[in-house]
Amino acid sequence: EAQVTQNPRYLITVTGKKLTVTCSQNMNHEYMSWYRQDPGLGLRQIYYSMNVEVTDKGDVPEGYKVSRKEKRNFPLILESPSPNQTSLYFCASSLSRTIGTQYFGPGTRLTVL
């Protein structure tokens, strides 16, 4: 089944404790992206990647890192999480940067205490 998977689905952590949210897609998509969803703000892009080893900032990159060592994986890293990063996070992928239909993972609900 073609899909985007994320892990964990739920995470409660404390301020400053490094964490990684994994994202994997099995559709051989070139383009991958991370969004955060906050009430009243919709979804905002954090980082994106056009292909392996090519990543760039989205609208709200502060406090996040990403890497793209393999085509299928695009982990989101929070080196020192803070409470304002409490949010619902979605990973998405699409065939290429010029094809706008993006496929979303199920989401990761993160709470930073």
Add this chain to the structure above:
Amino acid sequence: GNSVTQMEGPVTLSEEAFLTINCTYTATGYPSLFWYVQYPGEGLQLLLKATKADDKGSNKGFEATYRKETTSFHLEKGSVQVSDSAVYFCALSPFTGANSKLTFGKGITLSVRP
């Protein structure tokens, strides 16, 4: 920059009622337009899309027409069902450029009563 504006919610309808959710956009060039739906506890799913002016996207009884003259992409359904209860997001993506970033509206929650 690009932006998407959706009507304020939430919206509550009775089953079989007619649905319209307004969406307008601001963008340079010729973006592609999308409606995504998020069912409770799930990720976003593409509902329909349109890639050029006057295109009509349709799926599961929902329709939306890309109106460049009014910069709108309103979502309609003739007869809603309880199973349509979800959050609906209008979004756009630039036709070209380095980033296929989707710019989303704030979303609107639809509740359908039996």
